[in-house]
Amino acid sequence: MTEEAPPPLISLRNVWRSYPSGETPIDALKAINLTIEAGEMVAIIGQSGSGKSTLMNILGCLDRPTKGTYRVAGRNVRKMLPDELAALRREHFGFIFQRYHLLPDQDARGNVEAPAVYAGRGAKVRRERATALLTRLGLGDRLGHRPNQLSGGQQQRVSVARALMNGGQVILADEPTGALDTRSGAEMMAILKELNAEGHTIILVTHDAKVADNARRIIELSDGEVVSDRPNGPQQASGPAHPISADLGKESWTATLDRMGDALRQALLAMNAHRLRTVLTMLGIIIGIASVVSILSIVGGAQKSIMSSVGTLGSDTVNIFPGQGAGDERAGRVRSLTPRDVTLLEGQPYVDSVSPTVATGRVVRAGAVSGNGTILGVSDQYFRVQNVAIAKGRSFTAASVASGAQEAVIDDATATKLFPDTDPVGQVVLLGDVPVRVVGVTEKPEGMAAIFQGSNLQVWTPYTTLMARLVRQPNVAQITVRLADGASASAAEKAIVQLLKAQHRKQDFFVMSSDTMRRQLGQITLIFSVLFGSIGGISLLVGGIGVMNIMLVSVSERTREIGVRTAIGARRSDIMSQFMIEAVLVCLIGGAAGVGLSLGLGWIFSLFVTSFELVYSAWSILAAFGTATVIGLVFGWLPARNAAALDPVEALARE
Template identity: 50%
Template sequence: SGGQQQRVSIARALMNDARLVLADEPTGALDSHSGQEVLRILDELHAEGRTVIIVTHDRSIAGRAGRIIEISDGMIISDEQTDTLDQGPEGAAETVAPAPVSGGLRGLLNRTGEAFRMAVLAMKAHQLRTFLTMLGIIIGIASVVSVVALGSGTQQRVLENISSLGTNTLQVFAGTSFGDIRSGRMTTLVVDDADALARQPYVAAVTPTVSASVVARFGATEANAQVSGVGEQYFEATGMTLLEGRFFDAEDVRQMSQEAVIDEDTRDTLFPDEATNPLGQIVLFGKVPLRVIGVAETQQSGPGGSQNLTIHAPYTTVQTRLLGSLSLQSITVKVADDVDTGLAETAVTEFMTRRHGTKDFYIINSDDIRQTITSTTETMQILIAAIAIISLVVGGIGVMNIMLVSVSERVSEIGVRMAVGARQGDIMQQFLIEAVLVCLIGGFLGIALALGFGVIFSLFDTGFSLVFSTTSIVAAFLCSSLIGVVFGYLPARNASQLDPVVALSKG
């Protein structure tokens, strides 16, 4: 009543940015005041450059138009111009410039902005439900990011442990294979083998290696220790870092000097008093006194390695004073940088087999170990991440369920919007944006939760750390967006396909 239906119809046309407005009996069943108000609105639309066509039986209303076309029995019987068109300065009819069209990119941005605003209002109206909906996404994203970070941290720690073997290194051990029970009694690996390998063109450095487990004593302090007898090239081959003092040299090895290089752990254990300088101190290893000449950075022991304190001394000293045997336990070979370690391993195998007349040794390639562990950790990382992604899928299904419920609850709202001109695409866009927003905010909170977990995890001395990467974080955002689109499509499509008449009747 009172022209409200006409005004709603005009508003609907304007929401669709209509360039052509067709008004069929716009003043029907209206009082004169309301009728004039509706006609005034139509005049304003015409002044904006829109084409207004009025269908009427009232000649007084038709007289307001600049052109009157009279139709009878489906035939045009007259077509005349009136004098109601605005006249220009010279008396000619003035053409009104059309209003700028809000289509294209600008129109798309306007519609998207409106859909975004409606989605935010809907989320604010049901804050608890929105939070519970995104909870599955939060847990899923946090799980995936944390698992990937833990896998990266584990891989990094293991590779650091392997680095104690050195890079591009081969270790030749006595025995036919790993775990050979006869290896401890075999004496075929000798210093001459190391000297012969050092003369090969593909070798950068060689060091014989022997070891003995002893009790280290300094004053009233004692601890279990492993004395590694090595050559002067051992420190270069393994990349050991000197913190203070010096490494022993070839002359020290030849003279069987009673000197030792300790690591940080040994220094902290045997010399807890920071005022005591370990350099020059005499430490008793078993019954053999050795003078400390250097302190090196602690190297992580390889997988399954000993947890004893580590001391390095000339191998000649360890052989003669601690072991009483001239045989070697292993030979460490550093391969030249321009030589492939796989080819070098084959060459060493052939060389040592010819030299011994049989293959009474086995070789551990540090690069092979590195590649194997890297491959294994990556596989485990993918497996665990795949399991964590299941929680994301469950969270996505939760989003879809809640959005479907939301559509059924907001049928009347959808009907009103479509009745006043909202397109199917506008309705679909609104619900898609709402689903994507829920998942994006959930993804952001999930990443924040994972980072917080990383901070808490670092407070505990676990030996491992969480290594977060930009790639995993960006992938998490993209994944949460994709979940919003995929699982929000069905509710959005259902909402857009509602019949406005049915929707309004249900509302």
């Protein structure tokens, strides 16, 4: 039984390629029927406009026929997905372009290595092979030179080495000598003939009859049709032909990582090549990130200051007020809280200390100096309840409260105003027309405590003294309970409500805890964080739009590079990854610079303002980097998609 013959390397059957042009399309190729076997050296000739370049693009899977069938090693190209076509170009085809089409940011060895990167070859393997190929072609001393440092003939040799990097079973050479001088052109044809002798299939596209005469078969096109297909000269035997496998294989995960690493390197090279534009693109991101981080640090500092001040006003306290709730219009007329309630609360296990408060306003006078004062009647435990420290003297005692002693503790502002040159302790002041002796002076308040103090002079007396001598009432305006260490605020609130309801036989009071105040203040600061963060986010949005615009410009400028990468086997995902990584890098570096700018501004701020501390949190910095990444992904997606969707033929033709 005879073995079935393998399919021809290249087979075209009734292939047409038409381009839209008004109502009547233009046929660049018409009913092309052609077969090329492995190991042949074929020249496709014809005048300009004959369709030879269009045919080469179809043969190289850079373009697709409008109708007809094109098969490579028996596989129908029309049914292959874009990534399968990329694999075919990458693994089996090699292109030699008339204008070289080398990557400008890569040196000679980097250009040759590029197809192997997309093929998933290891770094060491591809480096050694690229070096060997360039050395073989006489460029061993030009490995690190970039295209603009090489002559035309040297650039063409680099393109030959690139075509051979992954094997290059089929070499497609488009006018390979068109941009070379006579000597360099002869050397190039000698190289192609040598490769053909080694088994490579060579397809030349040229209008030069002398170049075509090097081939062993000449196909002539005219007006898109094959007008001649003839052997040329004696048919010499070549080495074993390199066949093309129909199985394109699958890539390993290590190769995928290697490709991503190369995409990162290419992105860095592109950013370095356009440094000024990259910095200007980052500027919007830098300002936006710096704004957001700085705003959050200001809000964080304000929150810390407020919470600290709340702590100084009373740590784990519960306040009891008359009435049905905050804003009760009848609260001022309700007489529900009495000193008996204070005595009842003092004996509870969850209570550390407790103090009633009765308040009134009077003119405070000492000698010829006077001022408006707020007089607070409290118990001896008040100063512990409210964390008020005594700077001079002492506070009044439980005995003073029980006897209604005419003693007072004044604040620092009152002491400064009434006794600027003398020690206030032991002095007598008049509260209206009631004299009291100063027994202590409180420390100067800070933060929120200073704000709550207001502009009036502050004087504290035993509440029994105030109720008997100044306001003449049996009830108190407020009771403040400091909870014992470890006591649950919510459980204590419930216990206090139940206790006083039983005492009053109804609930004619309401309670508010410092924990509730903290939560409310926390919600307020959160609202401000979101509000001001959103304002900063607007600048981030503007920066993101700037990134997208610059990336679209970058895609337009690098269209031909994209076409070259596609021709040497880059997948659409490779092209998209490169531009997405570049956009993310721009935003991440801009984000890092923005965080650094914010920290720098915070440091300068701390040198001049010591009363307020900016608080930078790790989560806000991480959120800044996360936001920068998202901006890069979102605003880099459209340019990257446009780059990946470019038609390789049109991209290569773009100047």
